[in-house]
Amino acid sequence: MISVTNISKTFRVPVPVEGRWAAARALFSRARTDKEAVRDISFTIERGEFVGYIGPNGAGKSTTIKMLTGILHPTRGEVRVAGLSPHKHRTDVARRIGAVFGQRSQLWWDLPVRDSYDILAAMYKVPDRDKRERLARLTELLELDEFLLTPVRKLSLGQRMRADLAAALLHAPDVLFLDEPTIGLDVVAKKRIRTFLQALNRDFGVTVLLTTHDMDDIEQLCRRVMVINRGELAYDGSIEALRERIGLPTTVKVTFGGSFSVPDRWEEPFRLAERGDDYVTLECNRSLISTMEVLRAAGAWGDIADVHMEEPDFEDIIHRIY
């Protein structure tokens, strides 16, 4: 559905000026230099995938999305969305894709939400019947009823995000690009958006590329994650494989029913992290040993009453990569 081959994007930017009166001198300086915002990135995304695209501020995420949507043209390399070049076939590609930029609405600020949908449907040449059917379905799924007649500027952030999602889906795109769709939302509103996105991907087969700084978004929604750092693709694969690659330990807390004794040494590759009155906390790398094997070993130390397992926090993993 999306194929990206060795794309790079270079911007001409003013040369940074240092020293006395730097700001004033920068204002009048004509010196320019090249800044490579995206460097030699390649990936493919199949139809129906839900992929997370993450990276620190300034890593090149938005620049990539802009090249995928045809807003920017790569300096080098090739982009194909549904077999088409977003730059050369911008209108055709626009019909196949939807985009939501959390920081900025594509709705008309002073108009009631429903009027924006009428304008967008006309722009995308959505037949009247399709528009009515889709809007009815989206209204139900996103609970738009309560504010369809309200001007966009009066909506809460959560309502606006739902309204924007519906706007991006009115022309039934195959691919949805989401840039921070849950930014600034409270827990309940985030959950609502995530549930909707899950259903959209699962039930309607929409391919989703999600950019976010919210690691819970990624963990709950994406099977695959791509990490970009300083313009380069640093990782592309599953969250589980990323956990294993970084090698942060899985923690297993074993509580014993009665007395227990910890031997001085054992064969299996796990370590004792903590010992309490009635429990031990063990750390292991699950690519080296299964939890069952850890428990089998700990079972020889006493009667196990309870087991609690914790995977390494995704946030910690990301910090390691950045």
Ligand SMILES: Nc1ncnc2c1ncn2[C@@H]1O[C@H](COP(=O)(O)OP(=O)(O)OP(=O)(O)O)[C@@H](O)[C@H]1O
């Ligand atoms: N139009 C532009 N002209 C010059 N430099 C740009 C332009 N757009 C982006 N850049 C630079 O390219 C780099 C990548 O920016 P980009 O917006 O793609 O990052 P990002 O990963 O989306 O960051 P964030 O998480 O902060 O949104 C940054 O150093 C940015 O300053």
